[in-house]
Amino acid sequence: MDTSEYLPMFLAESREHLQELNLAVLKIEENPEDKEKIDEIFRVAHSMKGMSATMGFAAMAELTHKMEDVFELLRQRRGGLSRDAIDAVLACLDMLEGGVANIDEHGEERLDPAELIARLDGLVHERTPEQKAVKLGGVAPDPGELFRLAAGRPVLHVLARLTEDVSMPSVRAFMVIGACTNLGDVLVALPDEDAMEQFAGDIVEAWVVDGDPDALRNAVAEVEEVGSVEVVEVDVEQMIADAPVAEDVPEVPEEVVAEAKPAEGETKPAAKSGSGAAKTVRVDAERLDQLMHYMAEVVVHRTQLEALVSDADHPGLASAMQELTRSSQSLQTMVMQVRMIPVEAVFMRFPRLVRDLSGKLGKDVNLVLQGQDTELDRTVVDALGDPLVHLIRNSVDHGFESPEERLRLGKPETGTLEVRARPTGGGIVITVKDDGRGVDPRKVAAVAVKRGLISAEDAELVDTPRAIELLFSAGFSTAEKATDVSGRGVGMDAVRNRIRELGGDVIMDSVTGQGTTTEIRLPLSLAITSALLVEAGESTYAVAIDRIERTVRVEDWTVRGVAGRPMLVMGDEVSPLIDAATALAGRDDHAADKPYAVLVRSQSGRTIALAVDGLLGQRELVCRSLPPEVGEDVPVAAAAVLSSGEIALVVDVDGLTREHDRAARDDAPASNEENHGALQRSAA
Amino acid sequence: MSDSESRQLVVFALGREEYALPISHVHEIIRYTEPRFVASREEWTRGVISLRGKIIPVHDLAVRLGLAVQEREEGAGKIVIVESGAEMVGVIVDEVEEVVVLENEQIEPAPGSNDGAVMGVGKLEDRLIVLLEPAGLFGSLPAAELTEAA
Numbered sequence: 001m002d003t004s005e006y007l008p009m010f011l012a013e014s015r016e017h018l019q020e021l022n023l024a025v026l027k028i029e030e031n032p033e034d035k036e037k038i039d040e041i042f043r044v045a046h047s048m049k050g051m052s053a054t055m056g057f058a059a060m061a062e063l064t065h066k067m068e069d070v071f072e073l074l075r076q077r078r079g080g081l082s083r084d085a086i087d088a089v090l091a092c093l094d095m096l097e098g099g100v101a102n103i104d105e106h107g108e109e110r111l112d113p114a115e116l117i118a119r120l121d122g123l124v125h126e127r128t129p130e131q132k133a134v135k136l137g138g139v140a141p142d143p144g145e146l147f148r149l150a151a152g153r154p155v156l157h158v159l160a161r162l163t164e165d166v167s168m169p170s171v172r173a174f175m176v177i178g179a180c181t182n183l184g185d186v187l188v189a190l191p192d193e194d195a196m197e198q199f200a201g202d203i204v205e206a207w208v209v210d211g212d213p214d215a216l217r218n219a220v221a222e223v224e225e226v227g228s229v230e231v232v233e234v235d236v237e238q239m240i241a242d243a244p245v246a247e248d249v250p251e252v253p254e255e256v257v258a259e260a261k262p263a264e265g266e267t268k269p270a271a272k273s274g275s276g277a278a279k280t281v282r283v284d285a286e287r288l289d290q291l292m293h294y295m296a297e298v299v300v301h302r303t304q305l306e307a308l309v310s311d312a313d314h315p316g317l318a319s320a321m322q323e324l325t326r327s328s329q330s331l332q333t334m335v336m337q338v339r340m341i342p343v344e345a346v347f348m349r350f351p352r353l354v355r356d357l358s359g360k361l362g363k364d365v366n367l368v369l370q371g372q373d374t375e376l377d378r379t380v381v382d383a384l385g386d387p388l389v390h391l392i393r394n395s396v397d398h399g400f401e402s403p404e405e406r407l408r409l410g411k412p413e414t415g416t417l418e419v420r421a422r423p424t425g426g427g428i429v430i431t432v433k434d435d436g437r438g439v440d441p442r443k444v445a446a447v448a449v450k451r452g453l454i455s456a457e458d459a460e461l462v463d464t465p466r467a468i469e470l471l472f473s474a475g476f477s478t479a480e481k482a483t484d485v486s487g488r489g490v491g492m493d494a495v496r497n498r499i500r501e502l503g504g505d506v507i508m509d510s511v512t513g514q515g516t517t518t519e520i521r522l523p524l525s526l527a528i529t530s531a532l533l534v535e536a537g538e539s540t541y542a543v544a545i546d547r548i549e550r551t552v553r554v555e556d557w558t559v560r561g562v563a564g565r566p567m568l569v570m571g572d573e574v575s576p577l578i579d580a581a582t583a584l585a586g587r588d589d590h591a592a593d594k595p596y597a598v599l600v601r602s603q604s605g606r607t608i609a610l611a612v613d614g615l616l617g618q619r620e621l622v623c624r625s626l627p628p629e630v631g632e633d634v635p636v637a638a639a640a641v642l643s644s645g646e647i648a649l650v651v652d653v654d655g656l657t658r659e660h661d662r663a664a665r666d667d668a669p670a671s672n673e674e675n676h677g678a679l680q681r682s683a684a
Numbered sequence: 685m686s687d688s689e690s691r692q693l694v695v696f697a698l699g700r701e702e703y704a705l706p707i708s709h710v711h712e713i714i715r716y717t718e719p720r721f722v723a724s725r726e727e728w729t730r731g732v733i734s735l736r737g738k739i740i741p742v743h744d745l746a747v748r749l750g751l752a753v754q755e756r757e758e759g760a761g762k763i764v765i766v767e768s769g770a771e772m773v774g775v776i777v778d779e780v781e782e783v784v785v786l787e788n789e790q791i792e793p794a795p796g797s798n799d800g801a802v803m804g805v806g807k808l809e810d811r812l813i814v815l816l817e818p819a820g821l822f823g824s825l826p827a828a829e830l831t832e833a834a
Contacts, residue, residue, distance in 0.1 A: 295736070307715055310759065332736065539721065586723040627741040627771070629822070630722040630729055639720070641734040647720035 007103075010055050012282070014100045017048045018093055019348050025089055026351045032080020041071050048096075059111040060099045066113075066120040067092045073124060085123050090352070092116055146207055147236045149187040153209040156184070157234045160220050162202045163227040170199040172225050177206055179219040184211025207234070285378065288339055295335045302328055329645050343421045343430070344372035346385045350392060350419060357396040364403040364414045365396055371421035374428055380522060384430070387495040387506075391432040391518050392417065394492075399436030399516055409513070411435065423530070423546060427637075433517040439510035441467040451475055468508045472496055531640070533616035533648060534598060537581025537589060540648040541612075542621055542640055547653045549599040549607060551615055559592045565664065566592050568609040575599060575609040576660055583610075583656060584634055584649065602657035610651070623650055635659050690787045693806070695813055696764060696777040699751055702813045703777070704784070704806065709767050709818040713780050716761035728822070733774055735765060742774035743822050748801065768818045775821075784808060791815060
C-alpha cells in the first residue's frame with residue numbers, strides 16, 4: 001500500500017499526539033488519580049501506535065506499544081508512576097519526536113529503541129503474567145466453566161476486600177475461603193489453592209452455590225482484617241454473554257494495526273473519546289492561506305460585478321447583488337477568524353520545558369498557565385514560541401533560587417512561574433512572572449562593565465531600571481554562564497527584536513529579591529477582541545470588553561463641572577466625562593448631552609466615562625492596525641471591519657486617559673503622577 | 685509593444701482635467717465607498733477603507749493637488765488602489781477613463797512644478813495628461829512644499 005500521501009497528515013498528527021502525551025504525562029505526575037487524563041493517554045498512545053504501524057514505522061510502533069505497557073501500570077495501581085517511570089516515558093516521547101523529525105527530513109524513522117525498550121520493560125516487570133497471577137491469586141473463572149460447575153444452581157459471588165494495612169493477606173484469604181466452604185459449596189475461589197500461600201493482594205473472591213447470602217456475609221465479615229464484604233447472586237448466563245472479560249489489555253499489535261485504517265488520518269481518530277474532538281477539523285495551514293487568497297479574488301470579482309450591475313437595469317438584480325455583497329463580507333470575516341488559534345498551541349510546550357529545566361538545575365518550580373484560550377493569528381502564535389521559551393529559561397535558570405536558599409530567605413520552597421495571556425484594549429499581553437531573586441543591579445552592572453557596555457564609574461549608578469535596560473542591550477547576553485539551559489549567546493535583545501518584528505514590545509520589571517515580571521505586548525493587528533460597539537457622532541467605535549467597567553445612562557446621574565471640565569458623579573465615584581466624538585474624531589460636541597456613558601478603565605487603574613450616542617452591542621472583532629498616516633493624534637488603536645462592511649475604530653483607552661491627563665495638565669499644572677504611575681503599577 | 689521607450693498609464697478624470705498613474709502601480713480600481721473618517725494630520729486624508737480586510741488609507745487627490753473640491757453625485761467616483769512600496773493607498777478620482785501607452789518623447793517635464801507629486805505632462809493628440817509620481821504623491825513630502833499644480 002502506498003501511504004506517502006498520508007505522510008504529511010501523519011507527521012502533523014504525530015507531533016500533536018506527542019505534544020498531548022507530554023502534557024498529559026506531566027498532569028498525571030501531578031495528579032495520578034485523574035481518570036480522564038489516563039484515558040486520554042491511552043487513547044492518544046493507541047492511535048499513535050496504530051498510525052505508526054500503518055505507515056510502516058515499526059520502531060515507533062513498538063516503542064509506543066512498550067510505553068503503553070508502562071501506562072497500563074497507571075490503571076493497575078494507585079499512587080501513579082514513579083519518577084523513574086515518568087522520566088523513561090518522557091525519554092520515550094523525545095525519541096518518538098526524533099523519529100518524527102527524521103521521517104520528515106529523511107523519510108525514515110532512524111530509531112534504535114532497544115535500550116529504551118529494555119528500560120521500559122524493566123519498569124513493567126511486575127505485570128508479567130506469573131506475577132500478575134500472584135497478585136490476583138489466580139485467574140478469574142471462565143464463565144463457561146462456572147456455568148458447568150453450577151449445573152443450574154444459583155451462584156453467589158462473595159467479594160471480600162481486605163483492609164489496606166492487612167498484615168497477613170494469605171492467612172486472611174484462607175480464612176475467608178474457609179468460611180465460605182463451611183456455609184456452601186465453593187465452585188471457584190480466588191486466590192485458588194495453588195496461589196494461596198504467596199497471595200499478596202487485597203481482594204478475595206469466591207463463587208459459591210447452596211449457601212445463604214446473609215450467613216455468608218456475616219461469616220466472612222467476622223474474619224479479621226476484612227474491610228468489606230459483598231455477596232451478590234450472579235447471572236452466569238449473562239456473564240457468558242458479556243465475555244470476554246475486560247481485563248485483557250491489547251497485547252497483540254496485529255490487532256491494533258488492523259484497526260487503524262489509513263483513512264483514520266482524515267477523520268480524527270480521537271473522535272470516539274467525544275471530548276470536544278468531534279467539533280474540530282484539522283486543516284492544512286497552507287489551505288488556510290489559499291482560502292484567504294481565493295476569498296480575496298471573490299471580493300475583486302464581486303466589485304467588478306457591482307460596477308456592471310450599477311449600469312444594468314434588470315428587476316431584482318440590484319437586490320440580489322446586495323445579498324451577494326453581504327454574504328461574501330460575512331464569509332470574509334469568517335475566513336479571517338478561522339486563522340485564529342489559541343495561544344495554548346505555544347503554552348503546551350511549557351510544562352515539559354519547566355519540568356526538565358528545574359529538574360536539571362535542582363530548582364523547585366510550579367508553573368501556572370493562564371489564558372491559554374486567548375486567540376491570535378497563527379503566524380503570530382508560531383513566532384511567539386522562541387521568545388517565550390527564552391523568558392522561561394531565564395526565569396528558571398537565573399531567576400529562581402534553590403529550594404534551600406528560598407527557605408533561608410523565608411520564601412515558599414517552591415517557586416511560582418506564571419505565564420499568562422490576556423487580551424487588552426491595545427492588543428494582547430503575555431506575562432511571564434517569577435517570584436525568584438529578581439534583577440540584581442550590581443551583578444548586572446558588573447557584567448556590563450566586563451562587556452564594555454558601561455564604564456566602571458557608571459556601574460555605581462546602575463539602579464534596577466537601568467539594569468533592565470542593560471539586560472536588553474545587544475552584547476549583554478550572559479555568555480559567561482553559557483549553561484546548556486540559557487545563555488548560548490541569545491540575549492534579551494534577541495527576544496525584544498523578535499517581538500518588535502511582530503509589531504509588539506517587551507517590558508520588564510523587577511524587584512530585587514521578589515521576582516521579575518516580563519510583559520510581551522502584541523499589537524491588535526492580528527488579534528481578535530471581544531468589544532462593545534458604540535455610536536458616537538454618527539460613527540461606530542469599538543471598546544474592548546475587558547476595559548469596560550460598566551455602562552450607564554448619563555441622565556441617571558449628575559454631571560458637574562470641575563475646573564471647566566465635566567465630571568460624572570455617581571455616588572462616591574467621580575470620573576471625567578469625555579465626549580467620544582470630540583476625543584476620537586476631533587468634533588466639538590458636549591458630553592453632557594449624550595444619553596450614555598461607557599466607563600472604561602486604563603491600565604493605570606483610572607476610570608474615565610466616555611459619552612456616546614448609542615450602545616450597539618457586543619461583537620467579536622478581528623482588529624487590524626491603522627495605516628501610519630491616519631489617526632496619529634487621536635486615541636484610536638486599530639480598526640475592525642464589521643459584518644456590514646462598515647469600519648469601526650477601536651478606542652485606545654490608555655491613549656484616551658493620557659490625552660485627558662495632558663489636557664488637564666495644560667489647564668492646571670499638576671504632579672507628574674502619570675510617569676510614576678506605570679512603574680508603581682508593575683512593581684506592585 | 686511596451687518597450688522601455690513607452691509607458692502604460694491608467695488615465696483618470698478629476699474635475700475637467702486628466703491625470704495618469706503608471707499601470708504598474710495601480711493595483712485595482714474600486715467603486716467609490718465613503719471612507720471611514722479618521723482624524724489625521726494631512727487634510728487630504730479622508731479616512732480608511734477596508735480592502736479585503738486590510739485597512740488602507742484613502743486620500744483625496746483633488747485636495748492633494750490643491751484643486752477646488754467639487755461635490756460628487758451619489759454613487760459617482762472611483763477609488764484607485766495605488767501600490768507604492770509595500771504600502772497600498774486609495775486615491776479618490778472622478779472617473780477612470782482608459783489605459784493609454786505614451787512614448788517617452790510624448791512626455792514633458794511639468795512646467796513650473798517642483799512638487800514631487802507630478803512626474804510630467806503627457807501629450808496625446810490635443811489632450812494633456814498629468815503624470816503623477818506615486819512615491820511623491822502622499823505622505824513622503826511635507827505639506828509646505830505644496831504648490832498649485834493646476
